[in-house]
Amino acid sequence: NAGVTQTPKFQVLKTGQSMTLQCAQDMNHEYMSWYRQDPGMGLRLIHYSVGAGITDQGEVPNGYNVSRSTTEDFPLRLLSAAPSQTSVYFCASSQQQRPGELFFGEGSRLTVL
Amino acid sequence: AQKITQTQPGMFVQEKEAVTLDCTYDTSDPSYGLFWYKQPSSGEMIFLIYQGSYDQQNATEGRYSLNFQKARKSANLVISASQLGDSAMYFCAMRGGYNTDKLIFGTGTRLQVFP
Numbered sequence: 001n002a003g004v005t006q007t008p009k010f011q012v013l014k015t016g017q018s019m020t021l022q023c024a025q026d027m028n029h030e031y032m033s034w035y036r037q038d039p040g041m042g043l044r045l046i047h048y049s050v051g052a053g054i055t056d057q058g059e060v061p062n063g064y065n066v067s068r069s070t071t072e073d074f075p076l077r078l079l080s081a082a083p084s085q086t087s088v089y090f091c092a093s094s095q096q097q098r099p100g101e102l103f104f105g106e107g108s109r110l111t112v113l
Numbered sequence: 114a115q116k117i118t119q120t121q122p123g124m125f126v127q128e129k130e131a132v133t134l135d136c137t138y139d140t141s142d143p144s145y146g147l148f149w150y151k152q153p154s155s156g157e158m159i160f161l162i163y164q165g166s167y168d169q170q171n172a173t174e175g176r177y178s179l180n181f182q183k184a185r186k187s188a189n190l191v192i193s194a195s196q197l198g199d200s201a202m203y204f205c206a207m208r209g210g211y212n213t214d215k216l217i218f219g220t221g222t223r224l225q226v227f228p
Binding site for chain 1: 117146148150156157158159160163204206208213214215216217218219220221
């Protein structure tokens with residue numbers, strides 16, 4: 001009964017370091033996406049994917065990279081961390097037949113010093 | 114451009130009373146979807162209810178109903194018989210078109226239910 005699993009839950013980085021947030025879902029959902037949540041701003045879409053091998057940019061893609069080599073996994077890479085990327089990151093998935101009815105992971109809190 | 118507006122930063126309601134959380138939207142797409150999500154203090158995001166732009170009837174899911182007024186571009190969430198466990202942040206979101214799960218979220222409303 002895992003659903004959407006994100007790791008790590010907490011991470012502290014120094015400016016300029018790189019890291020990967022992992023996301024895996026076991027529901028065979030076609031759609032996956034990454035959002036960031038900042039205080040007072042709701043959630044903003046970073047990148048999304050409609051299937052293996054297909055990704056596209058969302059509202060705030062700069063500084064992030066994604067790939068989708070399998071249906072299950074959708075990692076988010078921070079290429080060179082900046083303090084502005086301090087945020088809570090959510091991975092989500094949904095069925096193609098019910099787009100937008102998102103199942104979210106528990107979130108990953110990232111602090112960039 | 115699409116936009117979601119939630120003008121109530123916080124709301125209070127007494128247990129067992131009904132409460133309405135406001136949401137207005139703006140889009141030029143004729144086909145769109147409107148969603149409400151709940152975020153308890155533990156942090157997870159939980160899908161509550163969905164309304165399609167072509168749906169004739171207002172969506173309902175248990176104690177949640179969506180008051181959809183297309184001409185006014187509003188999609189208010191109504192929670193009936195509030196419970197202490199309803200205390201949380203509530204986010205309204207919109208999807209443009211159909212074959213996409215790209216959502217635009219509002220800034221949220223914090224609901225506090227008191228005994």
